[in-house]
Amino acid sequence: MSLLPELRVIDAGCVPPARSQSLWHGIASAMQPDDRPVLSLCRPANPYVCIGLHRRLSELDLVACSEMGFPVFRRQIGGGPVYCDSDQLFFQVTMPARSAPASVERLYKELLEPAAQSLRTLGLDARLECVNEIVVEDRKLSGTGAGRIGEAVTVVGNVIFRFPHELMARVLALPEGARAEFLRLMRRHVSSLEAEGVNATVEQAAAALIEAFAHALGARPAADVVTAAEGREIQDWEQRFTQDSWLRGPEPKPSAVRTVKVRAGVWLVVAGDGSFEVRREVEEPVGA
Amino acid sequence: MPESWSEVGGYRLRVDRYYDADRHLWVELQPGTGWVRVGFDPLGRETSGDIVEVSLGDVGAHVNRGEPFGNVEAAKFVGPLQAPLSGVVRSRNAQVLNRPGVLNEDPNAAWLVELEMTDGSELDQLLTGEDDVRRWFAAEIERFKQQGAVAE
Numbered sequence: 001m002s003l004l005p006e007l008r009v010i011d012a013g014c015v016p017p018a019r020s021q022s023l024w025h026g027i028a029s030a031m032q033p034d035d036r037p038v039l040s041l042c043r044p045a046n047p048y049v050c051i052g053l054h055r056r057l058s059e060l061d062l063v064a065c066s067e068m069g070f071p072v073f074r075r076q077i078g079g080g081p082v083y084c085d086s087d088q089l090f091f092q093v094t095m096p097a098r099s100a101p102a103s104v105e106r107l108y109k110e111l112l113e114p115a116a117q118s119l120r121t122l123g124l125d126a127r128l129e130c131v132n133e134i135v136v137e138d139r140k141l142s143g144t145g146a147g148r149i150g151e152a153v154t155v156v157g158n159v160i161f162r163f164p165h166e167l168m169a170r171v172l173a174l175p176e177g178a179r180a181e182f183l184r185l186m187r188r189h190v191s192s193l194e195a196e197g198v199n200a201t202v203e204q205a206a207a208a209l210i211e212a213f214a215h216a217l218g219a220r221p222a223a224d225v226v227t228a229a230e231g232r233e234i235q236d237w238e239q240r241f242t243q244d245s246w247l248r249g250p251e252p253k254p255s256a257v258r259t260v261k262v263r264a265g266v267w268l269v270v271a272g273d274g275s276f277e278v279r280r281e282v283e284e285p286v287g288a
Numbered sequence: 289m290p291e292s293w294s295e296v297g298g299y300r301l302r303v304d305r306y307y308d309a310d311r312h313l314w315v316e317l318q319p320g321t322g323w324v325r326v327g328f329d330p331l332g333r334e335t336s337g338d339i340v341e342v343s344l345g346d347v348g349a350h351v352n353r354g355e356p357f358g359n360v361e362a363a364k365f366v367g368p369l370q371a372p373l374s375g376v377v378r379s380r381n382a383q384v385l386n387r388p389g390v391l392n393e394d395p396n397a398a399w400l401v402e403l404e405m406t407d408g409s410e411l412d413q414l415l416t417g418e419d420d421v422r423r424w425f426a427a428e429i430e431r432f433k434q435q436g437a438v439a440e
């Protein structure tokens with residue numbers, strides 16, 4: 001019998017769009033200080049758009065989202081608007097906050113490195129760059145984020161099998177010239193397994209993630225399902241996602257320009273008159 | 289009242305304030321009122337990363353000690369701001385809301401909210417007094433260093 005602690009693995013498979021967010025929000029909300037860590041996995045069955053806690057809904061072209069049938073959800077963690085679909089395998093590591101690394105930088109380093117390792121297992125030369133970017137050379141390979149919800153800390157990311165850059169550009173509220181530039185930058189800087197020539201299945205990616213996270217946490221993976229308490233929290237989050245007050249988000253902030261992130265170190269800066277420029281910053285890799 | 293400063297392990301901090309040791313927040317009594325200002329201490333700020341967004345609860349909202357009165361975001365990490373004392377939010381620092389970067393520049397000066405205390409006895413649960421504050425802060429620096437959360 002193994003003496004290693006358990007890593008609960010909840011593989012929810014292909015789920016409705018809201019569930020692909022509520023799953024891990026609910027797991028985090030239900031977590032108690034002495035609970036085991038959880039690795040949850042899921043894929044959204046249909047496309048949707050997800051926006052970070054502090055971002056303005058006006059960053060999205062809601063008419064375009066509606067016309068394309070993409071629901072919009074606001075998540076409790078950070079980052080900008082993202083397009084999500086079934087060609088992305090979402091992974092989330094949730095652990096009691098008191099056993100998580102004490103700084104944000106350290107948290108990402110410890111919990112995203114296994115994700116980079118799993119991509120290497122699939123055949124990509126992936127590495128962690130800056131604070132929280134998983135890249136191959138200078139191309140972003142995974143969307144990431146993190147947050148504390150209740151007594152838990154969650155780090156999230158995705159394995160992108162293929163990515164429709166034009167849809168990502170379409171759901172943002174941008175002047176047409178800026179949108180075209182954003183699309184060009186996205187194609188240049190945001191990659192996928194398919195674009196990198198890696199032909200991996202969802203099952204292979206899931207297995208690589210489970211192995212890498214279990215190893216990193218010194219734990220034995222144990223397949224599990226959501227508990228009744230987690231299920232109740234998941235339902236609560238799905239209700240919250242439908243509330244206008246939640247979706248509306250924070251008050252607008254006065255700003256002469258808007259910055260749209262393409263990847264770490266690459267932004268499109270759009271002025272109120274529709275003019276734009278590309279801003280690049282060179283950052284040192286983590287650990288450098 | 290003149291401000292009283294101290295340097296501990298390379299960090300400057302006010303030693304005439306109260307501190308919530310668990311949440312790394314400072315609490316400053318506003319003279320002649322039952323109000324306090326709340327802000328990040330320098331270690332709380334540093335371990336949060338470079339703060340880029342702040343959201344704060346509505347003016348008039350009541351929060352209990354330990355409950356969130358807002359959120360901060362750094363490097364796509366969102367963490368709750370947990371109230372060091374129970375009270376009613378009487379004011380939010382518009383400068384911080386409009387330009388969260390001021391928290392990174394000077395956490396000792398950039399207050400987040402003003403709370404009207406509803407239970408003054410909770411002050412007893414906060415750290416105060418120069419010696420105790422210095423001792424606690426020095427121990428926290430060591431703890432964070434051992435965890436790799438702040439630079440050696």
